[in-house]
Amino acid sequence: MRRRTLLKAGLVGGALLAAAGGAAIVANRDPHRDRDAVLGAVVPALLDGALPSGGALREAAVRRCTDGVVAAIAGLAPSSQAELAQLFALLGSAPGRRLLAGVHDDWHVADTAQVGAFLQSWRQHRFDLFRGGYAALHDLVIGTWYADPDAWPAIGYAGPLPL
Template sequence: MIFSRRQFIRTGLAGGALLSFSGWLNAAGARALSAAEREMLAAVCSAMLDGALPRDNEQRRRWLALTVDGIAGEVAGLSLATQKEVGELFGLLVVAPGRLVLAGVSKPWREASVVDVSEFLQSWRSSRIGLLQGAYGALHDLIFGAWYARSDTWEAIGYPGPPQGFF
C-alpha cells in the first residue's frame, strides 16, 4: 500500500497526538496505578499466567489482583526515568486507539479474551521491531517478578524457598 503525502502527514500527526496524550497522562511520575491500568494488567496477567492461575473465577480474580498489586510495588521501586517509561507504555495500552493500533485488541481489556491478549503478546514477542520486543520483555518481567515474589506460588514449581542461613 502506497501512502500519499497527505495520508503520511495525517498519520504522523495522529501518532504524535497519541504519544503526546500518553505523555500528558503520565507526566506526574511515581503514582498509583489507575483503574484502567489495573484492568489492562489483569488482562495481560491472565494471558501470561493462564496455566498457573486457578480455574475458579473468584480465586482467579483474587490472584490476579495480588499480582497486579505486586506489579504496582515493583514499578514504584524502579527509578523515576524507568517509571516514566513504564507509565508511557501503560498509558498507550489503556487508551482505545493505542490498544487497537499497538495491541490489535478491539474490545476493552475487561472484555478481551485470553486468546486475544495472548495473540497480541505473541506478536510483540516475535516482532521485528525491537521496541515492541522490549515492551513485551518489560511486561513479562514485571508480571512474572510479581507472581514469583509471592511465596504461595513457589510450590507449583517445586521451589522450597530461599535457604535458611545463620542470619
C-alpha cells in the same frame, strides 16, 4: 505554489496533527486506571496455566500479582517508571489497544487468547521497541509471580532454607 509542494505541506500538516492528537490522548489519561486495566488482562494471559482455576482464588491471585507489579514499578528508576507509564497509556487508549496490540475489546472483557496472541506478536516482532515492551511486561509479571510465596507450592518450591 506548485501542486507537489502543496501536497507535501498537506501531508506533513496532517501527520503533525495526528501526532499531536495522539500525544494529547496519551497525556490526558489516568495512568493508574490504564495500568490496572492492561495488567488485569496481561497477568492472566502470561500466567495462563499457573493461576488457580477457581473464580475467587484466580481473581485474588491476579490481584496479588498486579499489586506486586505496581510495587516493583515503584522501585524502578524514574525514567523506567515514565517509560512504563507511557506504555500503559498507549495500550490503555482505544486506538493504541487496537492498532498496537490488535485487541478490539476493552481490556476488562478481552479474551485471554486475544491478549496472549498480542503478547506473542510483540515477543516475535521485527522491531526492537515491541520486543522490549513485551520483555518489560513479561519480566515484571513473571518475576512478581515467582517472588510470591503463595505461588511456590504450585511449582514444587518449598522456599528458602531456614538460616
